[in-house]
Amino acid sequence: MKDRTFEIIKSSGKKVRFSLSKLRSSLKRSGANKETIDSIIDAVRDELYQGISTKEIYNRAYALLKKKKSYLASRYKLKKAIYELGPTGFPFERFIKEVLSFSGYTAELDEVLEGKCVSHQIDVLAHKDDETILVECKFHGDQGLKCNVKIPLYINSRFQDVKANWPNHNTKKSKLNQGWVVTNTRFTEDAIQYGSCCGLYLLSWDYPNGQSLRDRIDRLGLYPITVSTLLTQREKQFLLSRNIVLCRQLIGDSFYLDHLGISDTRKKKILNEFDALCQIERPQ
Structure with missing residues (x-):
């Protein structure tokens, strides 16, 4: 089925034609390779139906990216992560x-x-x-x-x-x-x-x-900590309350993860995700 036959509903409530190229562009921006992008597009296209919301399409693509590599999913969820910097502003x-x-x-x-x-x-x-x-x-x-x-x-x-x-x-x-x-x-x-x-x-x-x-x-590479797929909402709010808003800041001040009682194994995974996200190479 061709993407032009489907109408989707945006967050504003407006109906628009589904654009395969926009989905491809957003996945490419995450840093995913062509093979990953093609497989995700095929999966999403098979699940399209009239009136599907952009949120549903996003959630499906996000879940598939997360299975590949967590930092790709983090980049992909950037727009949503900015909204998570609320509610106070x-x-x-x-x-x-x-x-x-x-x-x-x-x-x-x-x-x-x-x-x-x-x-x-x-x-x-x-x-x-x-x-x-x-x-x-x-x-x-x-x-x-x-x-x-x-x-x-x-x-x-x-x-x-x-x-x-x-x-x-x-x-x-x-x-x-x-x-x-x-x-x-x-x-x-x-x-x-x-x-x-x-x-x-x-x-x-x-x-x-x-x-x-x-x-x-x-x-x-200035991603907010709210993009993380590995931190919980409680942990993100703790960090924001300590004025840690960037992944780069947490890489430099990783002791905040110790304050949260995060294990060494999980801490390493979180920092590795942030390194890949911000394209920072740590000395071996």
Whole structure:
């Protein structure tokens, strides 16, 4: 049966035609080889039916990948793992801070800045060279939600207020270069149009093309610990409560696994998974 004959239901509730190429692309992004991808696609295609949800397709592909190699499944579940940084949104803010830090920024969380009119609590304030960016994070727990134009409108007004008073606050003599809006979901077309027009930098799961949140994570190997197939939810929450949000952080601070009472054998498996995920080679 051909994939074009099937309609699937997205998380938003919208019906779309099943795309074999999109499934292949997402599996390829996980790092799976052609043989693995082909076998998974054959298995998933045999189980398709009218009205199947994208979640069901994802769960089946994820389970098959996990049987092959756990770190492939971890990469494949990246989008879901970002949602697991909720529900408060604070772990997501810390995650964005760490992504910026690995990109060469010095970043701080929850800075309070005086604007010309009122004070503002800023999610992430990041500095690189002689420039500063103001980053606001919008976390959504529902995959069907998008950031509409109201969000960049609001953030731009805050950015302009802070910028108007920046000479009085700026002790580092840096330029307040840009305001950013970062979300774990997507932006509406109006939001992107407004952001482009007013000079805001918008960063979402799939935007901008080639520099999206997904692209940055894959390129830098900055996977959140929530991607792990070997850690339990309780263990992930413990680590997040200790401000460990990246797999890379846990590789460097593996003593946290000892605090959780994890056996040496299981600890080795977890660290090996993270090494493969982040493409880190340990000295033998």
